[in-house]
Amino acid sequence: MTVQIWMRMAGAVCTVAGASGLGFWMAGQYGRRLEELLRLRQMIVLLKGQILYANATLAEAFSEVGGRTEGALSELFQGAARQMSSQDGKLFGEIWKSQVEACRNPVLTKSDMQELAGLGTHLGYMDREMQERTLLFYLEQLDLTIDMLRQQKQERCRMYSSLGVMGGLFLTILLI
Numbered sequence: 001m002t003v004q005i006w007m008r009m010a011g012a013v014c015t016v017a018g019a020s021g022l023g024f025w026m027a028g029q030y031g032r033r034l035e036e037l038l039r040l041r042q043m044i045v046l047l048k049g050q051i052l053y054a055n056a057t058l059a060e061a062f063s064e065v066g067g068r069t070e071g072a073l074s075e076l077f078q079g080a081a082r083q084m085s086s087q088d089g090k091l092f093g094e095i096w097k098s099q100v101e102a103c104r105n106p107v108l109t110k111s112d113m114q115e116l117a118g119l120g121t122h123l124g125y126m127d128r129e130m131q132e133r134t135l136l137f138y139l140e141q142l143d144l145t146i147d148m149l150r151q152q153k154q155e156r157c158r159m160y161s162s163l164g165v166m167g168g169l170f171l172t173i174l175l176i
Contacts, residue, residue: 011172011175012172015172018168024160027158029107030153030156030160031153033107034146034150037108037145039071040073040116042069044135044139045139046065047135051132052128058123059085062078062084063078063085079102080099083098093121093123096119096121100113100117100120101117115138115141115142119135123135
């Protein structure tokens with residue numbers, strides 16, 4: 001009889017720990033998404049500077065920005081620069097979209113990636129002034145998303161953590 005009690009207790013502890021871990025992981029993912037969007041914002045600002053002030057071509061600008069940063073977004077920018085430099089006749093919008101689709105960023109949401117893919121549709125074939133406006137428009141959208149995430153961060157992280165713990169306790173009570 002005591003072995004059954006110990007097995008149930010061990011199962012309860014594992015259930016609560018697993019559900020709590022999931023809640024804390026979700027809270028961490030929320031924070032990592034915010035950090036990744038801030039990194040993307042920094043990269044777009046660097047890209048704007050390379051295009052406007054260094055008078056770099058798009059391939060040079062993307063290569064430079066990708067070289068200054070790290071992570072999946074860096075690979076995205078460097079991959080786009082390599083593909084543009086290969087001069088295979090593709091439009092920049094096609095290159096950018098294919099690179100964004102190939103980018104494996106587990107933190108950014110599908111809508112984040114769609115907005116990022118939309119950046120390339122207007123960037124590649126315009127003069128510098130229109131490229132600046134496109135980048136500024138994207139930066140405004142990104143700032144709105146970042147501000148919303150910052151405002152909701154504390155309550156969302158607390159909610160994810162609490163729901164994980166409470167869900168684990170509820171599931172344990174149901175199973176016992």
